[in-house]
Amino acid sequence: MIRAIIDLALRNRLLILLLVLLVTLGGVMAYQRMPKDIYPDLNAPLVNIITTCPGMASEDVERLITFPLESLMNGSPGVIRVRSESTTGESVVTVEFDWGIDIYQARQIVSGKLDIVAEQLPDSASDPVLGPVSSRMGEVFEFAVVGQGADPMELRSVADWTIRYRLLGVEGVSFVVNLGGFVRQYQVLLKPEMLHHYGISIADVKDAIEQSNRNFSGGVIRKQNQEFLIKGLGRIESLAHIENTVITARDGVPVFVKDVAQVREGAMFSTGNAGFNGQEAVSVVVQKQYGGDTLKTIENVKQFLKQIAKDIPEPIHTVPYYDQSGLITSSLRHVELSMLEAGGLVLLVILIFLVNLRASLIASLTIPFSILFALVLMYAGNVALTVMALGGLAIGIGKMAGGSVIMVENIFKFLESDTSGASPLELTARGAKEVGSYLFSANLIIVLVFLPLLTLEGIAGRMFRPTVYALVAALIGSLVMNITLQPVLMSFCFRRRSGKRRRHWFVEFATWVYVGILKLSFRLRWLVLAAAVALMVIGADRYQQLGNEFVPALDENAMIVSTAMLPETSLHESVRVGKKVEEILLSFPEVVSVCRTTGMAEESEHVHPVNHSHNMVELVPREQRQRGYEELTEAMRLELERIPGLVHMFEQPISNKLAEMLTGTEGQIAIKVFGPDLQVLDQKTREIGAVMSRLEGIADLHVEQTTGIPQILIQLDRAALGRHGIKVQEVADLIETALNGVAVTDVLETDRLTPVFLRLPEKYRQDVETIRGLLVDTPAGHRIPLTQLATIDRSEGPQTIFRESLMRRKTIVCNVVGRDVGRFVKDAEAEIARKVELPTGYLVDFGGEFESQQRTMQQLMWTMLVVALGVLVVLFASLGSLRQSLLLLLNVPMTAAGGILALYWTEQTLNVSSVIGFIALFGIALQNGVVLVGKINDLRRGGMPLHEAVIEGSTYRFRPILMTELVLILGVLPLALGTTTGSEIHRPLAVVYIGGFVAAIFFEQIVLPILYELFARIKKDRFAPA
Template sequence: MIDRIIDYALKHRLLTILLVVLVSILGIIVYLQMPKDIYPDLNAPLVKIITENPGMAAEDVERLISFPLESLLNGAPHVTRVRSESTTGDSVVTVEFEWGMDIYLARQIVSSKLELITGRLPLGTTQPILGPVSSRMGEIFEFAVIGEETNPIELRSVADWTIRYRLQGVRGVSFVINLGGFVKQFQVYIKPEMLKNYDITINEVKEALENSNRNFSGGIILKGSQEVLIKGMGRIETIEHIKNTVITSRNNVPVYVKDVAEVKIGGKFRRDAASHNAKEAVYVTVEKQYGGDTLAAIRNIKNALTQIAKDLPENINIKPFYDQSILILKSLKHVEASIFEGAILIILVMVFFMWNLRSSLIASLTIPFSILIALVLMDIFGIGLTVMSIGGLAIGIGKVANGSIIMVENIFRVLKEKKGQASTLELTSEAARDVGKHLFSANLIIILVFLPLLTLKGIEGAMFRPTAFAVAAALFGSLILNLTLKPVLCSVFLKEKHLKDRKNPVIEFLTKKYHSILTKSLDHKKFIIAVFVILIIGAGISYNFLGKEFVPPLDEGAIMASTVMLPETSLEESIKMGTRVEKIFLSFPEVISVSRTTG
């Protein structure tokens, strides 16, 4: 079969070159469009269940809401772990599924389970809802909404009703989280003595406000050939609307809300706060869609924020302080630069050792073409461009060069030794078939070495499968090139006039040195064996003292500091302590900005 592939490629040389060029162009297109990230997604599918019961104590939320939900979901199929967080009035239950589970099937399983418990939750509990489809590594962009001498209520209103609504419609965005500021409220402060005077209950005031805060249809009026829709306008928009809401009547005199209460605009009771550079701000976190392209999502977010900034009040600004794309591009550029430098070194080594520029260049073409073929295969099998997959390509560069050197060097040797005995095409075919089977078996053995990594499960598989696949894909690409493109190029560019016998001073020098070292080694066999045994034992002992970690640390140019206080510490006291910590950080001239969330 290998001989047939070689003969077919040499028989259809133009077709072979055309196919390689087309696949290479496809590889370039794939590279530009592939999703890029630092690491593969290392999260098992997660589904969050958010339930609220305003005002309920954290202990009761845990006992009456979180625990029943956990118990119910622990028995769901494919669930590996269930955990919860309970705070005053809020319950967040996180359900973790097996690796490889489809996230939408997982959400469907959770939804079907929730139907069994909804009616058994305490009075006043909202319908449990599923959180956004995102992962723990999905927080890709963060910024602060700031404003000099701007009311925190106004900051939060702009963040909630202008920024968040528009960002949630951006392609690639899953969810937008706002922290800090005060949620704007129309607050009604009841006067007990006036309620008693008018003989009105608090519930009557509440019902009056709820019933009046709506628009309603008044039917249709026929006017000739036209219909006119009657619409009653009742939704509350200003404080005056609340004040003039009628509660009831006494002695045919209407009793208004303003008669029994004071109405103000204020901030909702909050359990979180945020600041930027020790000043009140709204901290906004943007999460990407599950499995989405991080770079594309961030690019869309930046474009959207540019447009949003034009519509904001003059005293309010958006200040980004975390952009994951900077780290991604920086890391990928470093790895890509290493690949390029490695490729240049390999080509230089080829030139020095083969001592023929044409042969060296033909052999070196395997490196870029095999990488492009590997990129196409990675795209077909859904492998993204990460530090791990690019690292696999870097490993493959050195390995793909071996086969191309063997193939080109053997063709060069046969063409030189049998010059004139047959045509260049026939001699090339003979030389290629001599080593073709051996190259195939050698590449196959190396690919098989990496196959166990492709069978890894869980977080180890998610981390190392891209590396193993990239190496195997690069080797497969080089094997195809060595059996097809290399013989074709040699038959075209290695003519008789290029087959001059030249001495290689590099090889001669290294051969003499190696002969000298080998002779001395054979004269001191026991000593050499003893040295290698000692080195092996020393390496085994040193292994136990090496530091071990799952992934190397990444320098994002930022420090995350967590201040833990006693559970009963008030939010105001926590804010004061957090502000003090911010000012300490800002006192260092190297610090550009400090952002804080509390609660």
């Protein structure tokens, strides 16, 4: 088949050139249209169920709302885990589905069950709603709404109604979350003495306002040839309308709302605050649509902000502080530049070996055309252009170049040395056909090696499937170009035979040196084999010392500094300390801006108590910084540790979002303690925290504190209620409305909705004594203080209750500095097992980034085993000898040792990137061994003695093997040496490649010939001459 394709291409040379031109245009168009991002779409199929019940204590939220929802969702089709957060007035249940389930199918499954549980929830609870079709990984752009001296309420109104309301309509935007400022509302502050004077209850006021805010219709009347629509206007439109709403009449005199309450414009009770560079602000977080194009979405948002600037009143304006587009652009540019640099180095190597500029250019041209071909296939397969996908193309550069060199060199050899008198076109065809089948088999081996990676599940599959797809597409493109374009170009550029063979001085000298080393190695064979064994032993030893992590940390030119105070800390105090943290962070010259958010947004699906703050720190570009990320964070830690009672954690934004999405926790390591009793959980987490604090490398240790929140407990006396004929519901309604307040209705204004809020003034809500004096109406018309119906005392309770897999959970989170995560976790597990005794029914589990790392690395190890078995099958099919197949498999530990030592010497870790490098390394490195052994077998079949066949075969294959290895090394060298943003992801892979192929040169050129001869002498094989 390959021979037929080559003949067809040479018969239709102009058509081939036109098709290549078409592919080129298609590749350019695909590049322009493909979505671009840092990582592939890592949005896990998560569905958040949000239920609010204002003022309800966290224990009641857990028992009455969260638990019924959890129980219903657990065990649903495709559900792998259910976790939840219950805090004052809100329940968030997160249902995690298997990665293979479509997000919309997952939402349909959850939505279908909500109707079942809705009737079981308290009347005061809202209907459960599903969170947006996005996750924290979709938070791609953030900006602050600020204005020097601007009123916080005006800031929030602009952010809500001028910006957010319209921003939701921008293409690519899924959800927008505002936090900070004050939400405007109309407040009806009741006067208890006037209510008593008129004999009016709080419920009467509430009903009167609700019933006085509606438009209505009288239908249609017809008169002659016209119809008139009857429209009634009765909606509240101003404060005066509320004040003049009639509640009832006493002795024929109407009683208005203004007679029993103060009506004013005020601020909604706030659960969050934001600041930007020390001034009051509203933080706006933009989430892209599920599977959307990040760059396009961000560009659309930026254009929107430019257009809307004229509608924002002075001095209010917007300031972006987190923009993923810059990170994406710089990361992609790094990989693209590395690919160009690799192409230049490859061209130089080819030119040195071929000593012909035209042939070298033809061999090099295949690389860009193959990449363009791959882009077309990627676009057709809906593969986004991410750093991971470009990494696949970069990995393939060496292999693409290697195939091109083999094809061009073989054709060139035929053109130089043929004496048969055949035409150059015929010689081109002969040369192409001789190696065409080999190139097909070689690429097939690589494809087979990478195919098991497509079976990876979870986040590993999402992350590395594009790498495999891009590499396979590039190899297919390379093969197509090798057997079509290259023969055509060679036939055009070499229309005449050269008549003489050129002297390749460098190659001849290198070959002469190699033959001398090879012969010396045969004389010192046992020393050489001992050196090979020593290399593998050292590699195995260094493997034990390698660090472990999930993916290399990506310097995003930004960081998230999370801080927390004691659980009982008020929002006001948290904001005061938060501003101090802002000042400290801004004092560092590497910091451009700091946006602080304290507490949680009203419409957020993430529970953050008021004692928690998150500081998004924008840094100057990496190239302009005096200090690296770790050095800078260490300096910041020292400053923040001076603030008493403050705990802190430093993370990169994407790492933070990824960890929180996958496991519901922050930090590299999350130690989860499960059990039924909150007090025991609190005690055990403190004990574990004390053990962790003494471990080497610990940083940003945060022991979750959710208990000890001050409460005022109202315990109703049922006997007293019975004596007065009062129902529990009546007291509950009174307390909820009077103390917590209730949104009665909304005022529909020109472009916004303003809620009308009903409650008692602040002076009636200040302490226990004022609450005890709250008057309750009796059926007999009397009013008695609440203290006669209930016991009212101070108490303590949990702030937030976390659950996972139907069990209560508390967490200790931390980062690791100066050590690898894997070894740290091993030490932590041993110390906790030795020093902390857990009661029956309690258990400890490690999560966070480490959880994802363990799951992924386990999958990759199984994948490597499958790859090894697959390679063995391919080798046996190629050589027909199990002994020689096993001999070639010795290349695996040798190249692995080289990769491990390279990781060790360059202080890289064993992570997903480096393991992918090992898998690719094994498949590619074995090809040259197959070619070498195959040549020796051919010589022996021709009657050549064993030793001479080994020397002759090794010498004959020296140039193509060396050239291929050098091309492969140089193809990834720019990735290994890169220092710009994004280089961290591919550096471990490139380092493995370089170290592995250097070891492969030693094995294939020196060790393999010696082992071949030893194996052949031990037992006669079928390749020996008869």
